[in-house]
Amino acid sequence: MIRVRVTAAKGSTPREAGAWMIVTPDATQGTIGGGQLEYMAIDRARQMLARGEAEARMEIPLGPEIGQCCGGRVTLMLDRHAPDSPNQPRALIFGAGHVGRALARALEPLPLDATLIDSRAGELALASGPTLLTPLPEAQIREAAPGTVVVIVTHDHALDFLLAAEALARSDLPYVGMIGSATKRAQFSRFAAARGIDPAPLICPIGAGFSRDKRPELIAAFTAAEVMAHLTHFSARTSACNS
Incomplete structure (x- = not known):
């Protein structure tokens, strides 16, 4: 599975830094805010799974070019993760x-x-x-x-x-x-x-x-x-x- 984390969020963004989701070949858990931002992250995570990549970084401006109007900017870190979720209460x-x-x-x-x-x-x-x-x-x-x-x-x-x-x-x-x-x-x-x-x-x-x-x-x-x-x-x- 791939863990997707919001590591930086500037301006108006759907989720804050620290938000996360898990992506497997056929399912997801959690959310980083939905919309095109999340679709792009899921696609990239599944590319990583298919190619055997261990880590990736994404810088995504939330503007009209991706169909989102938040206006902020999000940095995502994607990495391979053991089959459990991050520590939760x-x-x-x-x-x-x-x-x-x-x-x-x-x-x-x-x-x-x-x-x-x-x-x-x-x-x-x-x-x-x-x-x-x-x-x-x-x-x-x-x-x-x-x-x-x-x-x-x-x-x-x-x-x-x-x-x-x-x-x-x-x-x-x-x-x-x-x-x-x-x-x-x-x-x-x-x-x-x-x-x-x-x-x-x-x-x-x-x-x-x-x-x-x-x-x-x-x-x-x-x-x-x-x-x-x-x-x-x-x-x-x-x-x-x-x-």
Whole structure:
């Protein structure tokens, strides 16, 4: 496969520096902005695959000559890449019921590596994508890398509280969300306070900032948007701290 990366973006461009896509002989993953820019990059990447080239560079002005009116200029680097995608944040979805499965589907096309976790083999069997069957889901939170997203949508309120408390004991998770209601959040706040845990970072109900609709697919869509907003903020804050 060929990895295509935007290494410089000047003026008005469809994607920023750092955007990427993967090109194989018969498929693509990700996007550098679509349109003629992307078609040109895909064609060049497939030329590289056919010719055995290891690396190439493209300077593309986004003007009328290629049928795009952005007016900016993009530099692309293309290189052969091992058969995996660039490092992406992980998302741990606890609970493989209707909402959990819908959320896993909603996150699938996004730049996240999502895993659906449950202790019920039957529910996981209904899911597509990566799953994990475990009787100790809280261990996954303890072992998660910094920057991991945690979404809690299990069938058991007591388990929800246990997982949320485990996640809030850490300060390096950009998003900790739990399905519920204002009443459930109040109950968890009392549970957390009794254990010396600050409940403020918990997002509960998930997706409620966009809508209170209770259909699983819409909860999933709004939660996916919420997760990406938090990840963007977390990434910006981390970059600022490291600079």
